Each structure stands twice: as C-alpha cells, then as structure tokens.
Amino acid sequence: MLGQVSTRLGAALVVILGVCTLVFLLIHLVPGDPVEAMLGESAQPADRAALRASLGLDQPLATQYRRYLVGLLSLDLGRSFQDQRAVSEILGERLPATLTLAAAALLLALLLAVPLGVFAARRRGSSFDAGAMAFSLIGVSMPNFWLGPLLILVFSLWLGWTPVSGSDDPASLVLPAVTLGTALAAILARMVRASVLEVLGEDYIRTARAKGLSEPAVLWRHALRNAWLPVLTLLGMQLGGLLGGAVITETVFAWPGVGSLLVEAIQARDFPVVQGCVLLISLVYVLVNTLTDLAYAGVDPRVAFR
Amino acid sequence: MQMRLVRLLPFAIVGLWALAALLGPLLATAPDRIDLPRILAAPSPSLPLGTDDLGRPVLDRLLVGSRTSFVVGVGVVALSALVGSLIGATAGFAGGWPDLVIVRIIDVFLAFPGILLAIALAGILGPGLGNVIVALSVVGWVGYARLARAQVLSLKVRDHVGAARALGVRPPRLLLRHLLPLALAPLVVEATFGIAAAVIAEAGLSFLGLGVQPPTASWGSMIRDGVAYMLVAPHLVLAPGLAVMLVVLAVNLLGDRLRDRLDVRTSAA
Numbered sequence: 324m325l326g327q328v329s330t331r332l333g334a335a336l337v338v339i340l341g342v343c344t345l346v347f348l349l350i351h352l353v354p355g356d357p358v359e360a361m362l363g364e365s366a367q368p369a370d371r372a373a374l375r376a377s378l379g380l381d382q383p384l385a386t387q388y389r390r391y392l393v394g395l396l397s398l399d400l401g402r403s404f405q406d407q408r409a410v411s412e413i414l415g416e417r418l419p420a421t422l423t424l425a426a427a428a429l430l431l432a433l434l435l436a437v438p439l440g441v442f443a444a445r446r447r448g449s450s451f452d453a454g455a456m457a458f459s460l461i462g463v464s465m466p467n468f469w470l471g472p473l474l475i476l477v478f479s480l481w482l483g484w485t486p487v488s489g490s491d492d493p494a495s496l497v498l499p500a501v502t503l504g505t506a507l508a509a510i511l512a513r514m515v516r517a518s519v520l521e522v523l524g525e526d527y528i529r530t531a532r533a534k535g536l537s538e539p540a541v542l543w544r545h546a547l548r549n550a551w552l553p554v555l556t557l558l559g560m561q562l563g564g565l566l567g568g569a570v571i572t573e574t575v576f577a578w579p580g581v582g583s584l585l586v587e588a589i590q591a592r593d594f595p596v597v598q599g600c601v602l603l604i605s606l607v608y609v610l611v612n613t614l615t616d617l618a619y620a621g622v623d624p625r626v627a628f629r
Numbered sequence: 630m631q632m633r634l635v636r637l638l639p640f641a642i643v644g645l646w647a648l649a650a651l652l653g654p655l656l657a658t659a660p661d662r663i664d665l666p667r668i669l670a671a672p673s674p675s676l677p678l679g680t681d682d683l684g685r686p687v688l689d690r691l692l693v694g695s696r697t698s699f700v701v702g703v704g705v706v707a708l709s710a711l712v713g714s715l716i717g718a719t720a721g722f723a724g725g726w727p728d729l730v731i732v733r734i735i736d737v738f739l740a741f742p743g744i745l746l747a748i749a750l751a752g753i754l755g756p757g758l759g760n761v762i763v764a765l766s767v768v769g770w771v772g773y774a775r776l777a778r779a780q781v782l783s784l785k786v787r788d789h790v791g792a793a794r795a796l797g798v799r800p801p802r803l804l805l806r807h808l809l810p811l812a813l814a815p816l817v818v819e820a821t822f823g824i825a826a827a828v829i830a831e832a833g834l835s836f837l838g839l840g841v842q843p844p845t846a847s848w849g850s851m852i853r854d855g856v857a858y859m860l861v862a863p864h865l866v867l868a869p870g871l872a873v874m875l876v877v878l879a880v881n882l883l884g885d886r887l888r889d890r891l892d893v894r895t896s897a898a
Binding site: 334337338339341342344345349350352353354460461463464465466467468469472473475476480562563564565566567568570571574575585586589590594597600601604605608609 | 733734736737738740741742743744745746748749750752753754755825829832833836837838839849852853855856859860863866870873874877878881882
C-alpha cells in the first residue's frame with residue numbers, strides 16, 4: 324500500500340514538473356516580442372528594457388527556467404504587469420470563488436445524475452429511461468456559453484428570481500452552478516446508468532433478491548455501493564471539464580474567480596497572471612485526481628493488486 | 630416511417646451544416662453589411678432571422694459562421710488525429726524509453742483541465758482561424774495518441790505482424806500497413822466525437838473573443854455580441870446557440886451510432 328502511494332505521488336510530481344515547464348514555455352510562444360506585445364509598439368526603448376529585465380527575459384533560457392522553478396518553490400509566480408501586485412496574492416483572492424462554484428456545480432450534478440441514472444437503469448427501456456438519456460444527450464451538447472445567457476434571460480430578466488451576475492447574494496450562485504453543472508450531470512447520469520446496469524446483472528444481486536430483500540434495498544444498498552467505483556474514477560477525470568468550463572461560466576456571470584481572471588489577463592496581455600491562472604487550475608486538477616486515485620485504492624482493496 | 634425519419638435526422642443536420650459551410654459565401658450576400666436604420670429587426674419574411682445590433686442579417690452571418698465552425702472542426706480533427714495517432718502508434722510500437730518519454734508527455738498534457746490550455750494558447754497566440762486550429766490541436770492530439778498507443782500495444786504481438794517482420798518488412802511500413810489499419814475503428818469513433826468537441830471549443834473561444842477576428846462571423850462571437858440585446862432581440866442569441874447545439878448533438882449521435890456499429894469501447898462520452 325505504502326509503495327503504491329509513493330509510486331502514485333512520484334508520478335504526480337513528474338506531471339507537476341511537466342506542467343510547470345509547459346506553463347513556463349507559454350510566454351515564449353508569444354509571436355514576436357512579448358515585451359512589445361505587452362507595452363505596444365509606441366513604448367520607449369528604456370521602458371522595454373526595464374520590463375525585459377524585470378521579467379528576466381534578458382537572461383538565457385536555462386537561467387530563466389531555473390529562476391522560475393526556484394520562484395515557484397517559494398510561491399513566487401511573478402508580478403502582475405498591470406498593477407505590480409504579486410500574482411500569488413491575486414490568485415489567492417480569486418481561488419475561493421472558483422472552488423465554491425465548482426463545488427456547487429459538482430453537488431448539483433451528483434444530486435441530479437445519481438437518481439436519474441439509477442432509475443433509468445432500474446426501468447431500462449421505459450419512457451423514463453428514454454427521457455433521462457435524451458436529457459443526457461442534450462446536456463452534453465449544450466454549450467455552457469449558451470445555456471448561461473438563456474438561464475439569465477428566463478430566470479433573471481423575465482422572472483426576476485435571481486441576480487444577473489456578480490457574487491454578493493447567495494442566490495447569485497444558483498445560475499452559474501446550474502450552467503456549469505449541467506454537462507457534468509449529463510455525463511454522470513449516463514455513467515451511473517451504465518454502471519448500475521452492469522452491477523444489476525451480477526450474481527450477488529440475484530442472491531439479495533432471492534433472500535427476499537425489498538427492491539429499494541437491493542438497488543440502493545447493494546447495487547449502488549459497487550456501481551459507485553467506476554463512477555468515482557471517471558468523476559475525477561470529468562473534473563477537468565468542470566474546471567475548464569468554469570473559465571467560460573465565470574465570464575458569462577462575471578463571477579470573480581480564477582477563470583474570469585484568466586480571461587481578463589489575456590485581454591490585458593498580462594502574461595504573468597495568465598501563467599499563474601493556468602498553473603493554479605492545473606495543479607488543483609492534478610492534486611484532486613491523485614487524491615481520487617489514492618482514495619479509490621483505499622475504498623476498493625482489489626485496486627491495489629492491479 | 631417515423632423511426633426512419635428520426636434515424637436520418639442527424640445525417641440531415643450534419644449534411645446541412647457541411648452544405649452551408651461550402652455554399653455559405655454564395656448564399657450569404659451581405660453578412661458584413663452594416664445597415665444602421667435596420668438594427669435589431671425582428672425576424673420577418675424578407676429577413677428570416679432578423680438583424681443584429683449593426684443591422685447585419687443574422688441568417689447570412691449564421692451561414693458564414695457555419696463555415697468557421699466546419700473549417701475548425703474538420704481542421705482540428707484532421708491535424709490532431711494525424712499527429713496524435715502517429716506519435717501514439719510510434720510509442721507503442723517502439724516500446725522502451727521512447728514509449729516512456731511519450732507517455733510522460735501525454736500525462737502532462739492530460740493534466741491541463743479541458744479547454745483551459747487551449748484558452749491560454751489562443752490568448753497568447755492571438756485571434757485568428759489558424760491560431761484557433763493550432764491551439765485546439767495542441768490540446769486534442771493527446772486523446773488519439775493514447776488510443777493509438779493502446780491499440781498498437783495489443784496488436785503488435787499478433788501473428789500476422791510477426792509473419793510480416795519475418796518476411797523482412799521494415800518498421801515504418803509495418804506500422805503504416807499492418808498495424809494502423811487495424812487500429813482505425815476506435816480512432817474514427819474518437820475523431821467523430823472530436824469534431825463535436827472542436828465545434829463547441831471554437832464557439833467557446835470565439836465567445837471569449839479569442840476566435841476568428843471580426844467582422845468574420847462565428848457562432849460563438851454571435852452569441853457574445855447578442856447577449857447585450859437579449860431582452861429586446863432574443864433571436865440574436867437563440868439562433869447561433871441553437872445552431873451550435875444541433876450540430877454538436879447530431880455529430881454526437883452519429884458518433885454513438887458509429888461506436889455501436891464498429892463495436893468499440895471508448896471513454897469518450
């Protein structure tokens with residue numbers, strides 16, 4: 324078990340180092356001169372040189388890379404080009420909003436997808452099943468940058484139930500969470516259905532039924548417990564879609580998270596902040612996935628043998 | 630009869646989309662003509678989808694937008710499937726340290742959640758059709774690489790590969806003629822879902838202002854521009870959004886059907 328944990332953590336560290344390297348290289352992909360892209364063509368040569376030096380772009384690539392990695396170890400992600408504040412400080416302010424939104428969307432998706440998937444599997448071939456799968460298909464195909472404005476139109480503008488944007492009122496979390504959670508709910512419902520269907524065909528389910536357990540007890544206590552495992556693994560992977568989707572959802576609702584910060588930074592050509600946002604979101608993703616893997620091995624002893 | 634119609638619907642939608650992409654420039658007479666006296670006109674017989682905030686006909690812009698999404702969808706899938714399959718197949722075929730290195734690189738790319746890396750890349754490269762295709766392909770190749778590698782790993786121990794090797798077939802030819810054709814089915818299924826993903830991603834990037842440059846129409850930028858006028862002219866948001874959704878839905882349905890027919894199991898959902 325311990326060996327497995329350390330192998331998994333080691334692999335995660337390699338991936339994290341790779342992610343940092345790729346993010347470091349991002350700024351060198353800026354076509355032409357990043358300094359000119361930031362300052363504009365009319366900038367004074369002295370200003371350019373000063374910015375170049377402050378970004379360390381006048382150093383050889385290897386030196387820049389070393390400095391960057393050393394900086395990361397002390398949480399130094401550079402300074403925002405716009406207001407000279409530390410990027411880590413700005414990210415720290417924005418992260419809670421993104422985590423709140425992601426958690427709400429995840430909760431919503433689970434609350435919707437689990438009953439939908441279980442009942443669809445239970446009544447396979449029924450009109451409920453067909454309806455649930457139609458919802459799933461539409462949910463996956465519905466772009467969140469369209470669903471968001473539609474929800475605003477109906478619930479904020481026409482009905483006046485929720486605020487249009489911002490995050491001051493708890494009710495303002497509802498529409499962004501629905502927007503972000505719908506696609507995940509659609510995918511999850513499908514996975515829960517498939518997983519429950521597979522488990523329902525197992526021998527021990529027949530045994531449970533044969534010994535006279537009620538159908539709900541068979542379904543929720545016996546079937547769902549084992550159907551969870553594949554869903555959990557895939558949930559970890561789908562979290563990436565959730566975090567990526569947060570960028571668009573936050574922009575639609577002016578939600579003050581890391582995602583909207585990324586878009587603002589891109590528009591302002593504030594590259595240190597762009598790098599910081601990408602790095603932070605990716606690290607959260609890697610971290611959660613590693614923890615999911617470890618938890619998975621803890622829940623199901625069979626995993627450890629693989 | 631009714632069932633047959635339902636089965637044909639996805640084909641019809643995709644066909645219409647492709648047709649609009651090919652013929653759009655001929656049919657759309659004035660997608661960029663600004664006509665200020667006619668701004669935000671509601672749909673009418675002469676203007677089936679009304680006009681936008683600059684008086685441009687929404688139907689014409691929708692047609693031009695279908696070209697944008699089609700070019701990106703096909704371009705991204707072609708580029709990323711080609712590059713990804715070759716890299717993945719080579720890794721699986723070669724084994725040893727090249728395989729190890731490539732697997733690590735794939736892991737790193739998979740560590741970027743969803744569309745995030747594409748957004749950052751498109752933002753850094755700047756707007757434009759070519760940059761959108763590049764950004765989405767940089768993110769997209771990984772799926773094909775992983776799939777091709779797994780396929781080749783299981784196929785390369787088959788007897789016919791050993792026989793070909795014994796006959797002196799060189800590795801590149803072995804890979805291209807004897808291995809990749811057998812690995813094609815799951816890759817084709819993945820590519821179908823990839824088109825849907827690329828269409829959504831292109832519209833998403835354009836929604837964020839990172840896609841094609843104005844005045845060229847994209848469904849995503851049409852939605853973004855329409856949001857400000859949603860209360861007075863909901864058709865500005867409804868029309869392009871419905872277009873994205875129908876195309877993505879149709880392509881996903883075709884992908885599902887193809888997967889069932891070719892009997893492959895993929896994680897793409």
